[in-house]
Amino acid sequence: MTFSIALRCPQTGHFGIAGTTSSMAMGARCLFVNHDAGAVITQHRTDPRLGIMALRYLRAGLSAQEALDAVATAPGIEWRELAIVDRNGNTAARQGSHQEPIHAKAFGPGMVAVGNILRNDTVTAAMIAAAEAASDKPIAERLLAALDAGLAAGGEVFPLGSAALRVSEHDDFCVVDLRVDKSAEPLTDLRRLWDAYAPQQANFVERVLNPDIGGRATNSLDILAKEGAQA
Template identity: 50%
Template sequence: MTFSLIARCPRTGQIGAAVTTSSIAVGSRCAFAAAGVGAVLTQHRTDPRLGPRGLDLLRSGCTAEETVAALSASTPHAGWRQLAVLDAAGRTAHVHGAQVKPERNAAHGEGVVAIGNILSSDQVPAAMVAGFLAAANQPLAERLLRALEAGEAAGGEHGEVTSASLLVMWRESFPYVDLRADKAAQPLAALRALWTEYAPLAEGFVARALAPDDAPVI
């Protein structure tokens, strides 16, 4: 009961992910990304070990398609896994294991892939990609959030979502954005409020790490 996407901004090189589901703490389990490397989504009967493993494969030079194939071949429970991968060049790939429950689907666009399971409609991933692509002039975090909102507007999952997360990696090893709403009555609205507050502060938090003598007071 999850819908999510990963994407790359061709203008800045930022790589990010956004995900929402009916269970708690989705941000700690499903989305993994690294600056200059790519991103991995692992969901349904989620195995968080596949995220770091997928990033290691991308670092070794594997494409998105090669990474998905290797992850599927190396896990003994591949039938329960739903995976998506984005590489540093913006190429995307996905796989639905045979035991991933319907409605399930995926949609791809330039530099973006969306996946979902136990959805109200198999058109939810396509709506997410359309929402992402329609906001091409916006920062990556905003585009990812709009995609989640478009997925929810298209019917979302088969049930109420209670947690959501937004992750963006940029030039550093630490996240540029890492926001999470857990056990919220309206997690996407809560995530939207967090992003609205955080957006003007993001550069300041990076400055605090890189140049603390001149960093702004936040």
């Protein structure tokens, strides 16, 4: 009852990952990404530990398929749905034999989409097509387009309730990490969050990398002094 997509931009080497489901907290449980490793989707009776484990293997230099093979020895693996993109843009996906239908997967250049308990088996292919068609746009826009296309193609069987969007351009932190929970229209709300966040993204990143430069244009003490003068 989830559909997600992970990709690596061939021009920048940056990673993005996004997904939506009828369950809560999919952003915390299903989507794992780090710029020095790759991106990992873990869903269907989700085990978040598999995402963390796969990133470790990728960081150690394993390919997407090698990392997938390594985590495929975990207990309960036949209930899991996994997809990986590595730092070279290689992809891999695995859908366990116990997964509930309809489940599907699709691949594109440096990208992979997977879904389960879907209305039809065209959902993931539609996601890949939308992400490819938006290749000239920022990663976040490509991911949002993919989620919209997945829903338009049929989506999952149950009403959506949560969604998440993550983009990694630097090691160990995401420049975009937006999540929606308990929403009647999570993709609409996720788009609204992105539209509000996008103009601020560069400044938030600057605060991480160059705190002497990044920040508000006006000092908070100046604001308090001005308010005091007006009182």
